[in-house]
Amino acid sequence: MAAKIKLGFVPTRRSVFSAPDALKYRDLTAQRLTELGIDFVDIKDINSEGLLFADEDVAKIAAKFRREGVDGIILAHENFGTEYVCARLAKELNLPVLLWGPRDERPLPDGRRLRDSQCGLFATGKVLRRFQVKFTYLSNCRLTDPLFERGVREFMAVCNIVRTFRHTRILQMGPRPFDFWTTMCNEGELLEKFNIQLSPVPLSEVVLRARRIMEQHGAGDELKFLQDNTVVKISPPHLEAVAALARSMKELIDKYGCNAGAIQCWTALQDELGIMPCAANAILNDMGIPIVCETDIHGAITALIAEAAVMNETRSFFADWTVRHPDNENGELLQHCGPWPVSVAKEKPELTCPIAFKDEGSLSAEAKHSDKLTLMRFDGDNGEYSMLLGNARSVEGPHILGTYMWVEVENLNRLEYKIVTGPYIHHCVGVYGDVVPVVYEACKYLGITPDLYDPIEDQVKAHLYGD
Numbered sequence: 001m002a003a004k005i006k007l008g009f010v011p012t013r014r015s016v017f018s019a020p021d022a023l024k025y026r027d028l029t030a031q032r033l034t035e036l037g038i039d040f041v042d043i044k045d046i047n048s049e050g051l052l053f054a055d056e057d058v059a060k061i062a063a064k065f066r067r068e069g070v071d072g073i074i075l076a077h078e079n080f081g082t083e084y085v086c087a088r089l090a091k092e093l094n095l096p097v098l099l100w101g102p103r104d105e106r107p108l109p110d111g112r113r114l115r116d117s118q119c120g121l122f123a124t125g126k127v128l129r130r131f132q133v134k135f136t137y138l139s140n141c142r143l144t145d146p147l148f149e150r151g152v153r154e155f156m157a158v159c160n161i162v163r164t165f166r167h168t169r170i171l172q173m174g175p176r177p178f179d180f181w182t183t184m185c186n187e188g189e190l191l192e193k194f195n196i197q198l199s200p201v202p203l204s205e206v207v208l209r210a211r212r213i214m215e216q217h218g219a220g221d222e223l224k225f226l227q228d229n230t231v232v233k234i235s236p237p238h239l240e241a242v243a244a245l246a247r248s249m250k251e252l253i254d255k256y257g258c259n260a261g262a263i264q265c266w267t268a269l270q271d272e273l274g275i276m277p278c279a280a281n282a283i284l285n286d287m288g289i290p291i292v293c294e295t296d297i298h299g300a301i302t303a304l305i306a307e308a309a310v311m312n313e314t315r316s317f318f319a320d321w322t323v324r325h326p327d328n329e330n331g332e333l334l335q336h337c338g339p340w341p342v343s344v345a346k347e348k349p350e351l352t353c354p355i356a357f358k359d360e361g362s363l364s365a366e367a368k369h370s371d372k373l374t375l376m377r378f379d380g381d382n383g384e385y386s387m388l389l390g391n392a393r394s395v396e397g398p399h400i401l402g403t404y405m406w407v408e409v410e411n412l413n414r415l416e417y418k419i420v421t422g423p424y425i426h427h428c429v430g431v432y433g434d435v436v437p438v439v440y441e442a443c444k445y446l447g448i449t450p451d452l453y454d455p456i457e458d459q460v461k462a463h464l465y466g467d
Contacts, residue, residue: 001288003312005156005163007098008070009033009040010061010089012052014080014120021115022051025078025102032143038152041068052089053082062092070095072159074152075135077101081120083127090133096162096445097135098155099124103142134444139466147466154438157309161442164259164308168196168301171253174203174264176295182425185297189383193447196301199256203264207272210241210248219243222283229342230279230351234360239351241273242361246280253289260290260300265337270359278338278362279351282403285315285341292318292427293339302378302429305387309374309435309442315341316431317367317403321419325397330412333397333404334375334430338362340403344432355401367405369394372434375407378448381423386449388424389439390415390456405430415453437463 011029013022026049033040041064044050046057065073072095075086081101090097101117118140128135136158138151176183190196213219222243226232232239253261261284263269265277281291290303299318306316317340325331337354340363349365370393377388390409397406407430409415418424436452437460443450452460 001312003160003308004039005071005159006069007038007040007156007159008065008068008073009042009076010052010073010086011043011050011076011078012081012086013078014053014082017079017115019049022079023049025115026051026076028143029076029078029102032148033152036149036152038156040074041065041070051078052085055085055088058085058089058092061089065093071163072096072098072155074098074100075124077117077120077124079115079117079120081117081124083120083124086124087127087131087133090128090135091131096155096159097128097133098138098152099128099135100138100151101140103140136441137465141466151466154441157311157435157438158442158445160311161305161308161439162445164304165446166195168260168304169256169258170196170198170297170300171249171256171258171261172198172200172295172297173206173249173252173261174268174295177264177266180294183294183296183299190297193385198297199258201252201256203268203272206245206248206252206263207269209251210244210273213244213247214240219247222246225283226279226351230349230363233350233352238275238360241275242279242351245273245275245277246283249280249284249291250287250289253284260292260304262292262295262297262300264295265293266357270357274359275361276337276354276357276359278336278354280361281339282341282363285339286343288312288315290316290318291339293336296427298377298379299427299429302376305378305439305442306374306376306429306431309438310431310433314432315343316429317341317344318427318429319405321426321428324412325395325406325408328395328408330410331395331397331406331408332412333400334407334428335400335402335404338364338402340365340367344368345403349403363403364401365403366399367394367403370432373407373430373432374435374439375428375430376439377424377428379423379425384423384449386423386451387439387443388418388428388451388453389436390453391434391436410454418451418453436460
């Protein structure tokens with residue numbers, strides 16, 4: 001289900017310029033947002049003009065927006081704008097801010113100008129910095145320009161990332177596997193820096209619940225999903241165990257109020273249930289609840305960001321960087337044992353054994369091809385966190401087991417160097433589409449450093465400012 005974002009619409013003016021024209025553009029902006037299907041809350045009931053220009057209205061607007069549950073605000077400079085009240089409101093709300101004003105018209109024949117929106121944007125940008133308020137700038141354009149629609153929609157995706165990140169709680173099912181020192185994380189630091197919460201449960205809690213579900217034949221929906229959407233090549237008892245594990249994880253996600261999970265996928269689970277959890281992970285991944293392997297908490301955070309960037313309309317896939325393409329110098333294999341959502345598969349996946357294990361319960365399928373992919377990885381160590389980020393395209397390559405995709409990047413040597421020298425590991429998350437500018441912009445609100453693996457920062461900034 002696509003994410004729903006609600007914006008707070010804050011048209012603003014300054015008294016020295018035309019108040020009637022500010023009212024006119026307030027209405028024109030609201031009309032355009034309505035035409036675009038944007039869900040927004042206005043401030044027409046705050047004062048007689050429905051414009052922000054007086055300090056006494058800041059608290060009233062903030063209270064209304066909190067009641068309405070807005071996810072970000074648009075500071076629309078309809079003639080010039082009152083920069084200090086805009087900054088006070090933005091500081092009070094601590095939400096993503098879109099700074100924009102409609103392009104000014106030609107001066108009147110007598111030389112007068114009714115509006116001065118661009119100058120007001122310059123002023124507010126500076127004062128927002130003084131208040132240490134992060135903001136997104138949408139170029140001074142006309143309401144009918146394609147840039148306006150693109151800018152507002154991309155800002156909504158930024159709001160979705162910020163909302164998701166600030167309300168993240170991850171179900172940690174068991175400690176990391178002993179051999180995977182790469183997936184260790186600092187739980188206290190994640191909470192202190194980002195308010196990211198973990199809900200750790202022992203693997204036994206997951207297993208015991210799954211066994212009860214099997215005894216009661218309580219995973220009918222999950223069983224039907226596997227039967228309808230995969231080519232089943234595992235035994236009936238193991239098929240039921242996979243379905244029960246998926247139901248167990250979903251129930252624990254709900255019990256502990258989580259929006260993602262990370263599981264210790266081997267080897268204790270195989271001793272207890274005799275299956276790999278990959279296909280069970282895939283079921284939840286198709287629900288839009290990312291479940292990642294090897295108790296990779298940072299991987300779960302990455303998956304949430306990736307799906308928020310595409311407004312939760314498509315699913316992400318959690319992958320290993322594994323081996324170089326045998327024929328393509330910039331080709332790389334993205335693969336994992338079999339946890340990718342069925343919805344990304346090129347054809348009906350097989351439910352079988354993974355490439356490196358004898359236990360049943362993983363999917364095997366190549367992912368759909370695309371010329372536009374975004375690959376990313378949130379990670380950190382030594383107190384610093386960043387987001388590895390860039391583009392790729394899928395290419396043809398040899399058939400392998402598991403869920404996989406061969407991709408090509410601009411310069412694999414450069415990417416490889418970044419991953420090895422850190423702070424990243426062998427895991428990444430992929431999503432269909434180019435959301436690099438959106439994630440890059442969101443990083444400023446998240447307090448993490450965007451780290452582009454190709455030298456495209458100038459291009460990303462050009463996209464953001466409207467070129």
